[in-house]
Amino acid sequence: MKYTLLISIVFMCFNSCNHHKNNTDFGSYPTPVKENLWAQYSQKSTLFKLWSPKSEEVILRLYRTGNNSKSYAKYSLNKEDEGIWKINVDGDLNRIYYTFQVKSDNKWLNETPGIYAQAVGVNGNRAMVIDMEKTNPKNWQSDISPAVNYQNEAIIYELHIRDMTIHPQSGSSMPGTYLGLVETGTKSPNQITTGIDHLKELGITHVHLLPSFDHYSIDEANLNTPQFNWGYDPQNYNVPEGSFSTDPFNAEVRIKEFKQMVQTFHANGIGVIMDVSYNHTGKTDESNFNQEVSNYYYRHWEDGSYSDAAACGNETASERPMMRKFMIESVLHWTKEYHIDGFRFDLMGIHDIETMNIIAEEILKINPDALLYGEGWTAKDSPLPEEKRTLKKHMQQIPNFAAFSDDLRDGLKGSVFEDESLGFVSGAVKTEESIKFGIVGAIQHPQINYNSVNYSEAPWANEPWQSVNYVSCHDNHTLFDKLKISRPNTDPKTLIAMDKLANAIVLTSQGTPFLHAGSEILRTKNGEHNSYNLPDSINQINWNRKYEHKEVFEYYKNLIKLRKEHPAFYMTTGSDVRKHLIFQKTDDSLVSFTLKDNANADSWEKILVIYNASNEIIDYKIEGIWQEAVSGSTFDFEGSTFLKDHIKVPALSMYIAFQK
Numbered sequence: 001m002k003y004t005l006l007i008s009i010v011f012m013c014f015n016s017c018n019h020h021k022n023n024t025d026f027g028s029y030p031t032p033v034k035e036n037l038w039a040q041y042s043q044k045s046t047l048f049k050l051w052s053p054k055s056e057e058v059i060l061r062l063y064r065t066g067n068n069s070k071s072y073a074k075y076s077l078n079k080e081d082e083g084i085w086k087i088n089v090d091g092d093l094n095r096i097y098y099t100f101q102v103k104s105d106n107k108w109l110n111e112t113p114g115i116y117a118q119a120v121g122v123n124g125n126r127a128m129v130i131d132m133e134k135t136n137p138k139n140w141q142s143d144i145s146p147a148v149n150y151q152n153e154a155i156i157y158e159l160h161i162r163d164m165t166i167h168p169q170s171g172s173s174m175p176g177t178y179l180g181l182v183e184t185g186t187k188s189p190n191q192i193t194t195g196i197d198h199l200k201e202l203g204i205t206h207v208h209l210l211p212s213f214d215h216y217s218i219d220e221a222n223l224n225t226p227q228f229n230w231g232y233d234p235q236n237y238n239v240p241e242g243s244f245s246t247d248p249f250n251a252e253v254r255i256k257e258f259k260q261m262v263q264t265f266h267a268n269g270i271g272v273i274m275d276v277s278y279n280h281t282g283k284t285d286e287s288n289f290n291q292e293v294s295n296y297y298y299r300h301w302e303d304g305s306y307s308d309a310a311a312c313g314n315e316t317a318s319e320r321p322m323m324r325k326f327m328i329e330s331v332l333h334w335t336k337e338y339h340i341d342g343f344r345f346d347l348m349g350i351h352d353i354e355t356m357n358i359i360a361e362e363i364l365k366i367n368p369d370a371l372l373y374g375e376g377w378t379a380k381d382s383p384l385p386e387e388k389r390t391l392k393k394h395m396q397q398i399p400n401f402a403a404f405s406d407d408l409r410d411g412l413k414g415s416v417f418e419d420e421s422l423g424f425v426s427g428a429v430k431t432e433e434s435i436k437f438g439i440v441g442a443i444q445h446p447q448i449n450y451n452s453v454n455y456s457e458a459p460w461a462n463e464p465w466q467s468v469n470y471v472s473c474h475d476n477h478t479l480f481d482k483l484k485i486s487r488p489n490t491d492p493k494t495l496i497a498m499d500k501l502a503n504a505i506v507l508t509s510q511g512t513p514f515l516h517a518g519s520e521i522l523r524t525k526n527g528e529h530n531s532y533n534l535p536d537s538i539n540q541i542n543w544n545r546k547y548e549h550k551e552v553f554e555y556y557k558n559l560i561k562l563r564k565e566h567p568a569f570y571m572t573t574g575s576d577v578r579k580h581l582i583f584q585k586t587d588d589s590l591v592s593f594t595l596k597d598n599a600n601a602d603s604w605e606k607i608l609v610i611y612n613a614s615n616e617i618i619d620y621k622i623e624g625i626w627q628e629a630v631s632g633s634t635f636d637f638e639g640s641t642f643l644k645d646h647i648k649v650p651a652l653s654m655y656i657a658f659q660k
């Protein structure tokens with residue numbers, strides 16, 4: 001979630017806690033970072049553990065159901081060394097629900113499922129003992145993630161599970177669910193391909209799922225009433241959200257269906273990236289973390305009040321050993337248990353650099369093809385010293401991570417915070433250096449004047465793939481809405497040309513390309529810029545738009561095909577980009593460059609790329625004989641038209657020519 005927009009989710013954040021005083025010396029706490037704190041199940045017994053160094057008593061309760069039942073057994077845990085409480089309960093407890101309750105400062109806190117819960121009942125209040133092996137779909141052991149040598153080979157598509165299939169014309173028999181998302185053969189009444197078949201037709205390589213861990217906002221016991229939330233209010237980090245399953249009351253179902261979804265994506269050659277939000281919790285005083293070890297997992301100001309870099313009432317303390325342990329083990333759980341192919345870290349700037357480097361190292365040991373990226377900023381100030389934060393400007397210290405390029409995003413379409421602000425494609429002047437900065441992937445390049453880049457005064461990426469290049473995402477206006485709002489009296493044909501040019505630049509730049517779901521069919525949210533809790537009517541993908549804007553869809557599909565077939569557009573190192581990418585001409589509405597010497601082993605010896613953001617046809621002089629690949633909306637991958645002396649570059653478009 002993008003900075004100031006987080007403020008609007010504060011309704012879930014129980015902000016009354018901000019005045020809570022905390023003067024605890026957490027450094028004196030024992031930190032058993034090697035201890036296994038997950039429930040350990042076998043048919044003979046289950047071992048339960050909880051780290052709670054300051055508690056006076058800990059109780060475990062067992063239940064037959066995930067809600068609406070009284071506990072049938074109660075046990076006191078035994079205090080061991082280093083603040084660990086544990087008990088081994090005999091018998092086969094598979095599918096038995098449980099809670100922990102801690103007594104601290106002579107007061108009983110709330111029952112919780114425990115922060116290491118792997119399965120939960122409806123609304124996430126009780127954990128379930130589970131034999132995870134039994135949740136695996138058939139042939140799960142042979143499930144294979146798509147191979148990616150370098151992150152910028154990927155073409156990422158950011159979607160919300162519910163949005164993709166909830167429209168009445170999606171043709172889905174299971175709308176809004178994990179299984180609905182991967183249901184094949186779905187079509188709209190116009191016989192337009194929808195769902196996963198649409199994604200395959202488009203050609204993307206990875207889906208980025210908006211938060212799919214268990215979150216607070218949705219009442220899972222009342223799914224007959226339509227409800228919507230992006231899900232940036234974490235409740236149980238290690239369990240899939242129940243509202244996307246066919247039965248949230250049965251803790252096994254969401255796990256099985258999430259795995260089936262991942263397996264089906266993989267079978268269709270598509271990787272799955274999870275959007276994770278470890279930087280804050282949905283509740284503060286009442287969070288599962290605070291019900292186990294009061295205040296430890298959060299940062300505070302010197303006066304003891306909660307700090308709030310997330311603008312959600314709290315921020316977590318990734319630098320503390322037991323929070324770091326939790327984050328590392330949580331992402332590894334998703335990587336190993338659910339075969340997740342990467343993570344996007346919400347407000348990554350809140351986390352400390354050391355923790356993020358360890359996370360990358362551990363994930364890449366298990367899945368060397370994992371994609372790791374995040375938002376290189378915070379929403380508000382933090383007690384964590386700036387030099388320790390995983391900010392965009394520190395990406396050179398985090399060599400396995402990429403960060404979003406707001407430089408290119410706002411350079412292309414104007415500031416996301418000012419409706420009337422314009423960018424390169426919509427008529428702004430003096431944006432060309434920001435566009436060039438995006439083209440090279442935020443690295444050092446001798447032809448860029450960094451003083452004229454909109455946000456960054458210096459390169460922040462070591463390698464081009466470390467820049468996630470995008471023009472729109474779930475936050476702020478959709479691309480088409482932003483263009484309409486910033487250019488209110490512009491005709492639809494011109495707006496469409498601007499839209500196509502914006503993502504043409506994203507998909508022919510050296511960074512890692514990232515598309516917002518529906519941008520390929522001119523998605524609109526009726527002008528709403530912050531739709532985190534708005535109804536389906538605003539958030540859903542309207543499949544009628546694919547029928548109405550077939551030509552736009554075909555354009556995006558061809559852009560993706562072009563990128564995949566020509567590795568010159570995704571060089572792997574900064575030195576390669578500096579060697580092969582040469583800028584030719586730039587002014588207020590023109591940027592052109594060549595990719596020379598069969599860059600990155602491309603079959604084309606030389607490629608000329610021209611972005612014309614003006615409303616005029618440009619007469620562009622060339623030397624030698626070239627072949628036309630892209631002109632306006634026409635793609636000719638064979639280059640059957642030969643060019644000499646000059647090119648007529650259509651208004652508001654990308655033009656590409658090549659020499660073999």
